[in-house]
Amino acid sequence: MAGVEEGQLISCHTIEAWEEQLQKGNNSNKLIVVDFTASWCGPCRVMAPYLAELAKKLPSVTFLKVDVDELQSVAADWAVEAMPTFMFLKEGKIVDKVVGSRKEELQQTITKHLSGSTSAA
Amino acid sequence: MAESGFEGFEKRLELHFSGDDPITGLRQIEFETLEEILNAVQCTVVSSVGNHYFDSYVLSESSLFVYPTKIIIKTCGTTQLLKSVRPFLDYACTIGLSLSRCMYTRGNFIFPKAQPYPHTSFKEEVIYLEEILPENLFYKKASVMPSKLPSHAWHVFSAVGQSYLIDNAHDHDQLFTIEVCMTELDCLLAKKFFRRHNDGKTSDSAGEEMTLMTGICDINPNAHICDFAFDPCGYSMNGLDGDRYSTIHVTPEDGFSYASFECVGSVYDDCRKISEVLKKVVQVFRPGTMSVSTTSASHELRTRVANAVEQQGMKCRSCTVDEFPAAGNVVFQTFTNRRK
Numbered sequence: 001m002a003g004v005e006e007g008q009l010i011s012c013h014t015i016e017a018w019e020e021q022l023q024k025g026n027n028s029n030k031l032i033v034v035d036f037t038a039s040w041c042g043p044c045r046v047m048a049p050y051l052a053e054l055a056k057k058l059p060s061v062t063f064l065k066v067d068v069d070e071l072q073s074v075a076a077d078w079a080v081e082a083m084p085t086f087m088f089l090k091e092g093k094i095v096d097k098v099v100g101s102r103k104e105e106l107q108q109t110i111t112k113h114l115s116g117s118t119s120a121a
Numbered sequence: 122m123a124e125s126g127f128e129g130f131e132k133r134l135e136l137h138f139s140g141d142d143p144i145t146g147l148r149q150i151e152f153e154t155l156e157e158i159l160n161a162v163q164c165t166v167v168s169s170v171g172n173h174y175f176d177s178y179v180l181s182e183s184s185l186f187v188y189p190t191k192i193i194i195k196t197c198g199t200t201q202l203l204k205s206v207r208p209f210l211d212y213a214c215t216i217g218l219s220l221s222r223c224m225y226t227r228g229n230f231i232f233p234k235a236q237p238y239p240h241t242s243f244k245e246e247v248i249y250l251e252e253i254l255p256e257n258l259f260y261k262k263a264s265v266m267p268s269k270l271p272s273h274a275w276h277v278f279s280a281v282g283q284s285y286l287i288d289n290a291h292d293h294d295q296l297f298t299i300e301v302c303m304t305e306l307d308c309l310l311a312k313k314f315f316r317r318h319n320d321g322k323t324s325d326s327a328g329e330e331m332t333l334m335t336g337i338c339d340i341n342p343n344a345h346i347c348d349f350a351f352d353p354c355g356y357s358m359n360g361l362d363g364d365r366y367s368t369i370h371v372t373p374e375d376g377f378s379y380a381s382f383e384c385v386g387s388v389y390d391d392c393r394k395i396s397e398v399l400k401k402v403v404q405v406f407r408p409g410t411m412s413v414s415t416t417s418a419s420h421e422l423r424t425r426v427a428n429a430v431e432q433q434g435m436k437c438r439s440c441t442v443d444e445f446p447a448a449g450n451v452v453f454q455t456f457t458n459r460r461k
Contacts (some may be wrong), residue, residue, distance in 0.1 A: 043171045
């Protein structure tokens with residue numbers, strides 16, 4: 001089953017959906033931001049509305065959401081220990097990481113990698 | 122001493138709850154509810170992160186840790202920390218949790234006259250707490266633990282109920298808390314907690330740089346650190362290491378410079394661990410004066426603390442021990458730099 005799209009914020013509830021979205025993102029050379037989140041984590045709830053807003057504002061970025069309880073193996077493979085963790089991917093490689101509800105830092109990191117792709121093009 | 126400045130000394134509150142379903146417990150709290158509570162205290166969340174065991178919030182004035190059945194909140198400046206007690210209890214009640222233990226501690230304010238109600242005096246604080254706390258917390262005691270240094274005294278209020286003793290029969294004996302308050306920081310070291318004008322960094326990345334530059338990152342290399350640099354100066358960090366938190370707050374201004382360190386440990390840890398931690402804390406700040414307060418069931422910790430600090434060129438000036446019914450022993454030790 002493919003993820004449920006909310007604007008550009010895509011929740012991946014199964015491994016298949018997650019792999020499909022990653023593949024799609026990698027093929028398109030778009031910047032992917034993965035939000036590793038948990039329902040029981042207070043700081044994740046702080047970030048949720050902000051992230052939804054960012055996703056709407058930045059259609060050129062793919063935002064994926066992974067619940068660390070739903071996709072435990074993914075969270076383990078990616079060594080996610082603190083929530084929320086935002087992983088930045090480009091062409092299948094992790095290029096950056098922001099841990100915690102750090103709005104300013106998240107915004108700046110996205111800007112950094114977006115401008116990087118513009119100059120490369 | 123400056124006539125008036127920022128009050129570095131924190132007020133610290135620890136609340137334990139018990140209930141039927143404490144798996145997620147207090148971590149379910151909606152951010153809006155949390156903001157309202159913090160609003161009453163007069164502070165806000167500036168950064169936060171969680172792990173499998175607890176949520177950590179760096180506040181505009183210090184820190185908050187939320188566990189499923191435990192809250193630790195410390196705030197500095199002229200915040201009204203105790204105003205958070207009633208709303209926390211009300212919230213806990215909505216999710217079926219009731220208070221089983223309350224511990225309130227603080228040092229000596231540098232600017233006591235600047236404190237608002239109910240923090241105008243320790244007596245006032247105790248009256249305020251006793252009015253709010255449920256009656257079943259009947260093991261109660263308030264105490265001011267003196268030292269030979271007029272600038273340092275430790276204020277402790279503890280209230281414990283029977284349910285706490287039942288829930289924590291095991292943990293109670295093995296866990297301890299260490300609270301360190303440091304004044305007259307080394308000027309050169311304190312300067313590292315000032316931001317460069319127009320550094321172009323976010324508060325998070327400036328904080329990260331301070332964590333690295335000052336050696337704070339080495340205190341517990343296993344901890345995930347959530348750090349924040351204030352403008353133009355000041356620093357806060359929360360550390361997360363499994364189920365254990367640590368926290369540091371720095372007010373670096375000359376004349377009323379202050380830094381605090383707090384962490385939890387277990388009596389089953391390698392005893393070198395806490396010595397190593399304290400050694401590094403002293404090295405980061407080189408304070409003129411420091412106090413170390415430990416809350417634990419055992420007495421043994423006291424010599425370990427004193428040895429570790431004395432090895433760093435500090436001299437122990439006083440040691441006061443007080444027993445709090447059902448909460449354990451509080452040992453309050455003060456040290457000064459040998460140069461003094």
